[in-house]
Amino acid sequence: MPTNSNLEVRKVTEQTELDKVFAVRREVFVVEQNCPPELEWEFEDESTHFLATINGEPAGACRWRKTDKGYKLERFAVLKKFRGHGIGQALVKTVLDDLPADAEYVYMHAQTQAVSLYERFSFEKTGPEFEEAGIWHYKMIRK
Template identity: 75%
Template sequence: MPEVKEIQVKKVSDPADLEKVFAIRREVFVVEQDCPPELEWEFEDESVHFLAKVDGEPAGACRWRKTDKGYKLERFAVLAKFRGFGLGQALVKTVLEDLPEDATYVYLHAQIQAVGLYTKFGFEKVEPQFEEAGIQHYKMVKKSSLSL
């Protein structure tokens, strides 16, 4: 595995950067995980998007958005060749730091294989396992928001 020199995660809104975000999500969710494309492209305009780069190359993406329940973290995607470098952790950390101060209820739908990642950041499973887009998930809530 090649050595990673620099991981950078930044909030993006420029159309060129957003196209990189969408390309990463298309590769991971639609191509690799066979998610229906119509489920992948929703709530884009109301979401805050993030692009992760490894040594300047687009490598991962995610977003958060405000819902009627609170703040939902979504669409965490890392291209296969960049997995295992800590990119997922960098994405979660950056997104959590970007949430507004009034983000008292923070939640996500975690694919089963990612539960351990989110647990490191204080998320807990709060409901039984369920299927979303043909993939098994758990709803997880950040511990500081569980008592609210």
């Protein structure tokens, strides 16, 4: 990735932007990680979606939603060619900054290989490793 690249993460609501979010997720979860498509597309209307771009090109995506437990951060995905350049960190920071002020209980189901990223933002593993959609995860709670 060029050093003069322009990384931007923004909340998106327009269908054309949401289509880019869903395309990133399809590439990462369905194509690359073999997640069943029917498990990937749920709770879309009740979620707040984010798109990361590099020089205007879609590079990553994520979302948060309010659940009966609290606020769940989900679907963090960075396209393979953009990994290792801080996009995941930018996504996490932007999502956390966007949560309502009363968001006391913030949690996620983190893929095992991404746990260290979330630990940088005060998330801690809780409970045993578990399988979800054929991928190993830990439940993590923000302390």
